[in-house]
Structures are given as structure tokens and as C-alpha cells.
Amino acid sequence: MESKPKSQDLSCQKFRQMASEYLEGTLGPRVSWKFNYHGERCKGCGAFAATLQATISVLRSLPSLEAPEELKRRIREEYLRGSSDVGPGV
Numbered sequence: 906m907e908s909k910p911k912s913q914d915l916s917c918q919k920f921r922q923m924a925s926e927y928l929e930g931t932l933g934p935r936v937s938w939k940f941n942y943h944g945e946r947c948k949g950c951g952a953f954a955a956t957l958q959a960t961i962s963v964l965r966s967l968p969s970l971e972a973p974e975e976l977k978r979r980i981r982e983e984y985l986r987g988s989s990d991v992g993p994g995v
């Protein structure tokens with residue numbers, strides 16, 4: 906019995922489980938191929954992958970997350986200092 910299962914296709918559930926790994930580039934080439942194969946044939950999963958990919962690229966294009974944190978702290982310090990300077994009586 907020499908019947909290789911022609912199951913190149915993934916289940917939708919599997920596809921979605923693999924999506925983040927795929928986008929992180931941690932899937933091997935063969936698995937990535939299967940992933941693409943399903944994504945191209947399954948509208949729902951294709952849209953899912955596109956959305957996820959867009960989200961990830963936005964996240965990656967953002968500057969380091971430490972900057973806003975630092976900025977917030979500086980603003981808060983400035984604000985606290987400022988509000989005591991500009992207190993009533995000035």
C-alpha cells in the first residue's frame with residue numbers, strides 16, 4: 906500500500922496555532938509551505954494570517970517600548986514639579 910496521504914493541507918485550527926510561529930520565522934521551510942498552502946486556499950485563514958502579519962509588522966515598526974515608558978515618567982516628573990511651582994499663591 907503505497908498511498909502517501911495527499912494531506913498537504915492543514916486544518917484551520919492547526920493553521921491558527923501555527924500562525925504566530927510562522928510569522929516569527931520559527932517554522933521550517935516545509936511547514937511554512939504547508940502553512941502558505943492552506944492560507945492561499947482557505948479564505949478565512951488567509952485573512953487571519955494577513956491580519957496577524959499586519960499586526961506584527963506594526964508592532965515591530967514601533968520604537969522600543971521603553972521610550973514611551975521613559976517619556977511618561979519624565980512627563981509625570983515635570984508635571985509634579987510644575988504643579989508645585991504653579992501652586993496657589995503665585
Ligand SMILES: [Zn+2]
Pocket residue numbers: 916917918920943947948949950951
Ligand atoms: Zn482554514
